[in-house]
Amino acid sequence: MELKICVLPGDGIGPEVVREGIKVLQAISKKYGHKLILEEALIGGAALDKEADPLPEDTVFKCKDSQAVLLGAVGGPKWDNLPRNLRPESGLLGIRKKLDLFANIRPVKLLPALQQASVLRQDIVAKGIDLVVIRELTSGIYFGEPKGIFEEKGEKIGLNTMRYTEKEVQRVARLAFETALRRKKKVTSVDKANVLEVSQLWRDVVCEVAKEYPEVELEHLYVDNAAMQLVARPYSFDVIVTSNLFGDILSDEAGVITGSLGTLPSASLNEQKLGLYEPIHGSAPDIAGKDIANPIATILSVAMLLEYSFGLKEEANAIEQAVEKTLGFGYRTLDIFREGQKKVTCSQMGDFIAMQV
Ligand SMILES: NC(=O)C1=CN([C@@H]2O[C@H](COP(=O)(O)OP(=O)(O)OC[C@H]3O[C@@H](n4cnc5c(N)ncnc54)[C@H](O)[C@@H]3O)[C@@H](O)[C@H]2O)C=CC1
Numbered sequence: 001m002e003l004k005i006c007v008l009p010g011d012g013i014g015p016e017v018v019r020e021g022i023k024v025l026q027a028i029s030k031k032y033g034h035k036l037i038l039e040e041a042l043i044g045g046a047a048l049d050k051e052a053d054p055l056p057e058d059t060v061f062k063c064k065d066s067q068a069v070l071l072g073a074v075g076g077p078k079w080d081n082l083p084r085n086l087r088p089e090s091g092l093l094g095i096r097k098k099l100d101l102f103a104n105i106r107p108v109k110l111l112p113a114l115q116q117a118s119v120l121r122q123d124i125v126a127k128g129i130d131l132v133v134i135r136e137l138t139s140g141i142y143f144g145e146p147k148g149i150f151e152e153k154g155e156k157i158g159l160n161t162m163r164y165t166e167k168e169v170q171r172v173a174r175l176a177f178e179t180a181l182r183r184k185k186k187v188t189s190v191d192k193a194n195v196l197e198v199s200q201l202w203r204d205v206v207c208e209v210a211k212e213y214p215e216v217e218l219e220h221l222y223v224d225n226a227a228m229q230l231v232a233r234p235y236s237f238d239v240i241v242t243s244n245l246f247g248d249i250l251s252d253e254a255g256v257i258t259g260s261l262g263t264l265p266s267a268s269l270n271e272q273k274l275g276l277y278e279p280i281h282g283s284a285p286d287i288a289g290k291d292i293a294n295p296i297a298t299i300l301s302v303a304m305l306l307e308y309s310f311g312l313k314e315e316a317n318a319i320e321q322a323v324e325k326t327l328g329f330g331y332r333t334l335d336i337f338r339e340g341q342k343k344v345t346c347s348q349m350g351d352f353i354a355m356q357v
């Protein structure tokens with residue numbers, strides 16, 4: 001099969017972890033006889049430096065012209081003082097919006113070898129963690145208008161708007177219920193309906209959609225409670241569906257209960273199922289350029305890419321198994337390293353996983 005993929009390495013550790021993702025993609029393509037066509041493009045700070053634009057037109061074109069997109073991460077202190085529309089992060093929000101990638105799927109699975117790396121009590125971890133956060137990605141407070149910093153009565157005010165339409169909630173809720181049907185048949189909808197009107201609408205729409213799925217259990221949690229329950233009883237969740245901001249926060253929390261932010265992948269899909277795949281973490285400027293980042297989140301994002309965009313389930317499984325085998329041999333990047341294990345660099349971890357596929 002021909003696999004045409006646009007690659008957006010981005011900033012900080014983005015290029016480092018993407019390099020390892022590609023290494024594994026090449027190994028799996030060789031093993032299964034697929035032809036890889038990789039097209040690299042600029043996004044974020046890297047694009048700002050070269051093109052004075054965090055999302056050049058050429059990048060949007062190359063993404064649309066591919067069957068899937070693999071992204072590293074964007075951002076860093078070098079660009080932090082730029083106006084909002086020129087920051088690297090606006091390139092990321094821009095590509096999500098332009099491709100209408102409304103559904104951000106973030107599986108949170110405790111890999112058996114990483115049980116000890118969790119920050120949770122071992123009796124809680126032992127009950128297993130296997131949930132998926134479905135985060136609405138192209139609306140909510142990251143996109144709502146009006147927004148800005150204004151002058152009002154002689155003082156500055158900062159303003160953002162959390163806004164959802166019925167249709168926006170319906171489509172992401174439907175995806176959550178469909179996903180639950182193929183899993184443990186439970187949806188937890190996370191909102192703040194006790195104080196926010198936008199959350200009241202969210203809850204009403206989720207309840208309406210739930211009527212189409214009588215076999216799926218529906219639970220509602222306020223986001224503050226959800227953040228607590230995620231560490232108290234992570235084993236009891238199946239599919240969590242929530243808005244852009246809440247999903248962003250809860251999924252980083254999920255990273256540390258399963259070992260490290262550096263291990264969690266994601267897929268962002270539109271209604272035509274064009275997918276952008278990226279680790280859930282950012283550009284990690286504190287460790288960039290040192291070859292110590294954990295590439296597993298990106299490598300598992302490659303597995304999601306093969307399964308979701310190309311239907312290559314066997315290849316995706318082979319990558320997941322290669323990750324588990326490598327961890328099983330005791331190889332660990334710094335973020336998940338414990339006494340008695342074998343410390344490896346980002347590129348060595350990529351080499352070992354590629355060797356196991
Ligand atoms: N999808 C994206 O491109 C995202 C971009 N960002 C941007 O990244 C920059 C840094 O943001 P932070 O808040 O520091 O979040 P971050 O996710 O980059 O890092 C948070 C912490 O996790 C660690 N970490 C992250 N990924 C890791 C990996 N693969 N291996 C080992 N450790 C890892 C970092 O070293 C840091 O201590 C900012 O400019 C932010 O806007 C943040 C989140 C997502």
Ligand SMILES: CC(C)CC(=O)C(=O)O
Binds near residue numbers: 089093248282
């Ligand atoms: C620019 C941010 C919204 C990126 C982020 O934190 C994420 O998507 O997880």
Ligand SMILES: [Mg+2]
Binds near residue numbers: 280
């Ligand atoms: Mg985030």
